[in-house]
Amino acid sequence: MQNISKEDYLSAIYKYRETDGTIKANRIADKLSISNAAVTDMLKKLANDGFVDYKRYKGIRLTKNGEEYAKNMVRRHRIWEVFLHQIVGMPWDKVHEEAHNLEHGASDELINKMEEMLDFPEFDPHGDPIPDKNGLLPKQRHTIPLSLAAKGEAVEVVRVNDFDNSFLKYLSGIGIKLNKKLTIKNVLGFDKSMIISIDNKEVNISSTIAANVFVHRKN
Ligand SMILES: [Zn+2]
Secondary structure, eight states: OOOOOHHHHHHHHHHHOOTTSEEOHHHHHHHHTOOHHHHHHHHHHHHHTTSEEOOTTSOEEEOHHHHHHHHHHHHHHHHHHHIIIIISOOOTTTHHHHHHHHHTTSOHHHHHHHHHHTTOOSBOTTSOBOOOTTSOOOOOOOOEEGGGOOTTOEEEEEEEOOSOHHHHHHHHHTTOOTTOEEEEEEEOTTTOOEEEEETTEEEEEOHHHHHTEEEEEOO
């Protein structure tokens, strides 16, 4: 079994919490593919160290310290992803694992230098926002899941969920990438799958795929 660090927990809480800032322990277990008992143990430790507010059966919340810590980890991770994607030329379905191995070791100085060299990217290769040195996030973009777009709409891809590499690979295979413009040709009533047009070619995608691609409305 892989070793899951304190940093991984904090990043997962930061990334997957609800809009009210809380997350349930079982959801963390689910996201990190570990047992509820392991999560409970770690949450106690993190609460002792002042990183989370944890009360059994209640939503978990990052403290101010925890928030800062998690943001910094996410920042490191996403800057590595940009580096691996743009400079090393790795596809977006490969950068997550590599970045994960690299994010712990690098000094803040190296991360800051890389950020500068990359010309202060605001988003990672999956469209996730990168906190700057002071923890500030780029302006939020208004997006909807592609699954909510209607027939006839023109949209632009802004972000994709990055939890599954085969999903990302599939997307590249059909021509979906960031900033790509799509037109919804049809939404099929019986299973909500969609026929979309990418580069003048029509592709049929399932509602699950459409729910994990986030777009900006163009018209
Ligand atoms: Zn990413």
